[in-house]
Every structure is written in structure tokens, then in C-alpha cells.
Amino acid sequence: MVTALGRRSLLEPRSLGEALRLLRDEGPLVPLAGCTDVYVGLHFGTVPQQRFLDLQGLRALRGLRLRGDTLVIGALATYTEILRSPLVRRRLPILAEASRWVGSPQIQNRGTLGGNVANASPAGDTLPVLAVAEATVVLRSLDDERRVPFGSFYTGYRRTVMRPDELIVAIEVPPVEGRQWFRKVGTRAAQAISKVVMAAVRARRPRVALGSVAPTVVRVPRTEAVLAAGGELAEAQAVLVEEIQPIDDLRSTAAYRRRVSANLLAQFWSETTTSRRRGRRS
Amino acid sequence: MRFSLNGRRTDVDAPPLKRLLDVLREDCLLTGTKEGCGEGECGACTVLVDGVPVNSCLVPLAHVRGRRVTTIEGLRSRLPEALVREGGTQCGICTPGVVMAAATLGPRPTAARVREALAGNLCRCTGYAGIVRALAGARAAPPPRVRRARRR
Numbered sequence: 133m134v135t136a137l138g139r140r141s142l143l144e145p146r147s148l149g150e151a152l153r154l155l156r157d158e159g160p161l162v163p164l165a166g167c168t169d170v171y172v173g174l175h176f177g178t179v180p181q182q183r184f185l186d187l188q189g190l191r192a193l194r195g196l197r198l199r200g201d202t203l204v205i206g207a208l209a210t211y212t213e214i215l216r217s218p219l220v221r222r223r224l225p226i227l228a229e230a231s232r233w234v235g236s237p238q239i240q241n242r243g244t245l246g247g248n249v250a251n252a253s254p255a256g257d258t259l260p261v262l263a264v265a266e267a268t269v270v271l272r273s274l275d276d277e278r279r280v281p282f283g284s285f286y287t288g289y290r291r292t293v294m295r296p297d298e299l300i301v302a303i304e305v306p307p308v309e310g311r312q313w314f315r316k317v318g319t320r321a322a323q324a325i326s327k328v329v330m331a332a333v334r335a336r337r338p339r340v341a342l343g344s345v346a347p348t349v350v351r352v353p354r355t356e357a358v359l360a361a362g363g364e365l366a367e368a369q370a371v372l373v374e375e376i377q378p379i380d381d382l383r384s385t386a387a388y389r390r391r392v393s394a395n396l397l398a399q400f401w402s403e404t405t406t407s408r409r410r411g412r413r414s
Numbered sequence: 415m416r417f418s419l420n421g422r423r424t425d426v427d428a429p430p431l432k433r434l435l436d437v438l439r440e441d442c443l444l445t446g447t448k449e450g451c452g453e454g455e456c457g458a459c460t461v462l463v464d465g466v467p468v469n470s471c472l473v474p475l476a477h478v479r480g481r482r483v484t485t486i487e488g489l490r491s492r493l494p495e496a497l498v499r500e501g502g503t504q505c506g507i508c509t510p511g512v513v514m515a516a517a518t519l520g521p522r523p524t525a526a527r528v529r530e531a532l533a534g535n536l537c538r539c540t541g542y543a544g545i546v547r548a549l550a551g552a553r554a555a556p557p558p559r560v561r562r563a564r565r566r
Contacts, residue, residue, distance in 0.1 A: 142430045142476055164474070171433070171472040172453040184431065188477055212466075236534020238469045238515065239454055322533030323455055 420488025
């Protein structure tokens with residue numbers, strides 16, 4: 133990557149307004165937050181873009197706070213900030229749990245929630261959590277602010293509804309009723325990209341979301357409906373393995389992912405039936 | 415680009431997107447920080463930015479403007495001695511990163527705490543047992559005898 137450095141440029145806005153103006157007038161630009169995805173791509177030559185927009189100077193994108201009943205997480209909040217946040221641990225403990233399983237401490241110190249959402253990997257560890265929490269992605273452009281429900285943010289493999297002149301400024305999370313549950317299954321505990329990752333909420337209307345089993349993170353409404361109707365677990369599992377669309381790839385196989393997804397559903401159901409523990413570590 | 419490097423004010427003339435790892439090795443001539451994988455998996459290039467461990471292969475120079483960068487050359491620590499004593503280092507490529515990742519552990523960390531702090535540091539030689547032994551006991555251990563004998 134050193135040889136190609138000379139042609140690359142970085143714009144460093146001091147304010148959100150300036151950043152949005154640059155995106156509109158000087159685009160296309162690749163936003164840089166924690167760089168834990170973009171710099172891997174640069175190293176392996178899979179990022180052809182030459183012009184970058186640094187978000188690190190934008191204070192408006194930092195911090196975690198409550199606004200009324202809504203948890204507002206700035207796009208630049210790092211995994212370390214999230215997993216240490218008393219607000220997150222109280223209101224959405226499975227987001228803290230998911231953050232603990234991202235990469236390594238070094239990655240958690242740099243990687244951001246906004247980056248995980250924008251990167252749009254089907255394997256993003258925090259994405260099933262945001263899906264079951266029914267979070268909202270707050271997008272800003274120079275003239276507009278859009279609030280996109282998380283369930284309609286992704287349109288396909290690595291595709292989102294974001295326009296090139298927009299930035300994610302925050303993720304908003306409403307109160308979540310019911311017991312929360314999370315588990316990531318990978319080759320090893322640290323530094324593994326998930327084979328299957330599941331987040332779920334045990335409430336009158338149970339919610340279940342999975343990563344690494346479809347082109348995007350997915351909620352599984354038909355499975356949820358079986359659980360909500362009081363159907364047998366085996367029936368919900370049978371629906372689940374039909375409802376997801378896993379593939380064979382370098383990390384796992386479709387068959388394994390179906391089997392593990394069904395097992396995770398059973399584990400979620402039994403652990404939220406028999407114990408009051410929130411979240412779970414693998 | 416100005417930042418503090420191992421306690422000294424530094425001004426580097428390099429592109430803002432250049433990897434901190436390359437700036438340290440090529441511009442600052444501090445080659446203690448190693449490149450392993452170049453993709454944030456192995457932790458060999460770990461340095462501290464404002465006291466926080468990061469992979470310097472994934473940090474653009476622009477992100478350390480005005481910050482404090484600490485490399486293995488600037489760390490005063492007895493961890494290296496402990497690693498030698500316990501067989502926690504062999505080929506040595508991972509060792510600077512291991513020391514930097516462990517630098518933020520408090521006194522007398524438990525083995526579990528050490529393993530968590532080092533979850534992002536891969537070692538292909540030792541099998542980790544010697545590393546964990548060294549770091550878990552390092553702060554509590556007396557200075558190694560070999561060194562004391564040599565100093566005399």
C-alpha cells in the first residue's frame with residue numbers, strides 16, 4: 133500500500149457541516165472512522181477509491197446519551213466505549229456483549245458502531261442486536277436528516293439505502309422489553325469472523341435476528357410468529373432453517389450454519405425460560 | 415504532522431494516510447514495532463495512542479496528530495525480562511506487541527485477565543503458556559537473578 137500512497141488524499145473537516153458540504157461538493161469520498169475495515173481493504177488492494185474523508189474531528193458524532201426514553205449512540209462510539217457504558221449495559225446489555233466479541237481489545241479501541249453499520253457486512257457482530265432492538269439509523273446530508281428503521285437499512289449484500297452525500301450520525305435505540313440474549317459462534321473466541329451470530333429478545337412477541345446466514349443481517353418473522361403463537365420449539369426450528377439462506381464459504385458451510393442456527397434458537401429459548409440471566413457468553 | 419513520540423515532541427513529514435506502523439519504522443527509524451499480518455489480526459504492531467493499545471497497521475498518521483504515541487522503545491517495563499525468564503518469547507516477532515498490549519494491565523493481573531488483554535496477539539512459537547505465566551506474575555516477581563548477577 134505504500135507505493136500507492138502518493139495518489140491518495142485525505143480531507144479533514146472540523147465540523148459536521150463542513151464534512152457534509154465536502155461530501156456533496158467534493159464527492160465521492162470514503163468516510164474514515166476507526167479504519168479497522170478500510171485499512172484492511174487498503175492493505176489488500178481491494179479499496180480502489182483514492183479520496184477519503186476523516187470523521188475523527190467531528191465531535192457531533194461522539195458520545196452516548198439518553199434523549200427521553202431513547203438511547204442515542206454517536207456513530208463514532210467505539211466498541212470499548214460501548215461495552216464500558218453504564219447506559220448500554222443497563223438498557224441494551226447484548227450490545228455491550230456483542231462489542232466484547234468484536235476482534236480484539238486493539239480493534240475494540242478503534243472500531244466504531246457507525247462503521248460496523250456502514251460497512252454492511254452480513255457478519256457484523258452488532259447488527260443482529262440492532263435488528264432485534266428495532267434501532268433507527270440517523271442519516272444526515274447537507275439539506276436533510278433521515279431516520280431509517282434498521283430493518284429497511286440494508287437492501288442487499290453490502291448494500292444500504294445510504295446516498296453518497298450522507299453520513300451516519302447516530303444510532304437510536306428505543307427501550308427493549310423482555311429478556312435479551314446474544315451469542316456469536318466462530319472458530320475461536322477472539323479475532324474470528326462469525327459463522328453464525330444471533331441476537332434475540334424473549335417477550336410476548338419474541339424477536340430473533342441472525343448474521344452470516346443471508347446476504348444481509350436478517351430478522352426471521354415467520355420463526356418469530358411460531359414462537360409468539362406458542363408453537364413447539366421444534367416447529368420454530370424447522371421454520372428457521374427454511375427462512376434463512378446461508379451459503380458455503382471459506383468460514384463455514386450452509387448445512388453447518390442451518391444446524392447451528394437451529395441449536396442457537398433452542399439455546400435462546402431454554403436459557404430465557406429457565407434462568408433470568410441476561411445475555412450469554414459462549 | 416506533530417505528535418508526541420515516547421515523550422518527545424515529533425514532527426514528521428509524511429502523507430496523512432500513511433500507516434502509523436510505516437511512519438514509526440521508516441520515518442522515525444523505530445523498528446521495534448513489527449509488522450505481522452497487516453490486517454489487525456496478529457497484534458505484532460501494537461502501540462499505545464494516548465495510553466490505549468491499537469494496531470498501528472490500521473491507524474493513519476492523521477489520527478495521531480497532537481496525540482501521545484508510545485512504542486516498545488519508549489516503554490519502561492520489566493515485562494520483557496519476565497517473558498525471557500518464563501520462556502514467553504522465542505522468535506521475537508510477537509514480543510513487542512505482547513508487551514505493549516500487556517502494558518495497560520494493572521498490578522498482579524489474573525491469568526484470565528492476561529488472556530483477555532492478549533486476545534489480539536498471536537504467537538506461533540510459545541503456545542502462550544509462558545507468556546501468560548510471565549505476565550500474570552510479572553509485577554509480583556522479584557527481579558530475575560540472572561540479570562542481577564550480570565550487573566555485578
